[in-house]
Amino acid sequence: MIQKKQWRWPPVFFVIIVPLLLIDSCMQFRMNSKEIHQYFESRGLDGKEYSYRIGNRVINYVHVGNENLPLVIFIHGSPGSLSAFVHFLSDSILLDKVQLISVDRPGFGASNFGKAEPSLQRQATLLKPVLERHKNGLPVTLVGHSLGGPVIARMAMEFPELIDGLVMVAPSIDPQLEPNEWFRGPFATPFLKWILPRSIRASNDEIWNLKPELQQMKPMWAGIKAPTIVIQGTKDKLVPAGNADYAKKMITNAPVELVIKEDMDHFVPWGHPELIRDAILKLVAPSDVSLSAN
Numbered sequence: 001m002i003q004k005k006q007w008r009w010p011p012v013f014f015v016i017i018v019p020l021l022l023i024d025s026c027m028q029f030r031m032n033s034k035e036i037h038q039y040f041e042s043r044g045l046d047g048k049e050y051s052y053r054i055g056n057r058v059i060n061y062v063h064v065g066n067e068n069l070p071l072v073i074f075i076h077g078s079p080g081s082l083s084a085f086v087h088f089l090s091d092s093i094l095l096d097k098v099q100l101i102s103v104d105r106p107g108f109g110a111s112n113f114g115k116a117e118p119s120l121q122r123q124a125t126l127l128k129p130v131l132e133r134h135k136n137g138l139p140v141t142l143v144g145h146s147l148g149g150p151v152i153a154r155m156a157m158e159f160p161e162l163i164d165g166l167v168m169v170a171p172s173i174d175p176q177l178e179p180n181e182w183f184r185g186p187f188a189t190p191f192l193k194w195i196l197p198r199s200i201r202a203s204n205d206e207i208w209n210l211k212p213e214l215q216q217m218k219p220m221w222a223g224i225k226a227p228t229i230v231i232q233g234t235k236d237k238l239v240p241a242g243n244a245d246y247a248k249k250m251i252t253n254a255p256v257e258l259v260i261k262e263d264m265d266h267f268v269p270w271g272h273p274e275l276i277r278d279a280i281l282k283l284v285a286p287s288d289v290s291l292s293a294n
Helices: 011-026 033-042 082-090 120-134 148-158 198-208 210-223 242-250 273-284
Strands: 048-054 057-064 071-075 099-104 140-145 165-169 228-233 256-261
Touching (some): 071 120, 071 148, 082 140, 099 120, 140 148, 140 273, 148 165, 228 242, 228 273
Parallel strands (some): 165 228
């Protein structure tokens, strides 16, 4: 009697693939639509999730607040997602003055998760419809943390008519201060990138390309016309404090204010959200707040 051969998973699947899948599931740095809905519902807020498509790219974001108020758009770092700023979207002080949006940048959250867009110019173009849809003749302030800093800078260079203020939070903008992380190159190749969790894969791809992207932007900084506030900690081990000085030097056609805090690290949105809130309010309602840093 011939017996049917039973299929067995090869040992390599359990030794390599299963751990990689588990790591990937644990390192996504994002909220799903159900979690986003529950977050706003539990706080009595009418937050809405939107998405749109440009070519093969999908951009996802959430919006909350009175559409007749000035607009603030949060752009996260790398890795990350719109959830990095979701706690700002329930800030009653901000919601009294502005409407708020947090975006999944290309390659993160629900915006083609894991498929990075290394070009800052292309990222700016992909995010432009958010500005066009919600500006409605009102002032728009962009807030960018870490790699979100050069993204909002590029948006202000490309679309100065759409942007009225910038808040750069520990921004990676000076090409000379980018670390020489040689190991990122191999992991940006098709041979090795599959090993990385999707969020880290997307992050590695764009960070590996960041220095030449920043060099390309050097002659474009004079194109920024929006008043800018830069928030930086002196104990930031990921983005050197000299990046704040670079912004002051390069932005020559708009006022720039530096908020430097001693002993503050890179994770400003979570450790010192009040600095970001105050910067936003100073740009949209300058009579209501004065900035300070210890």
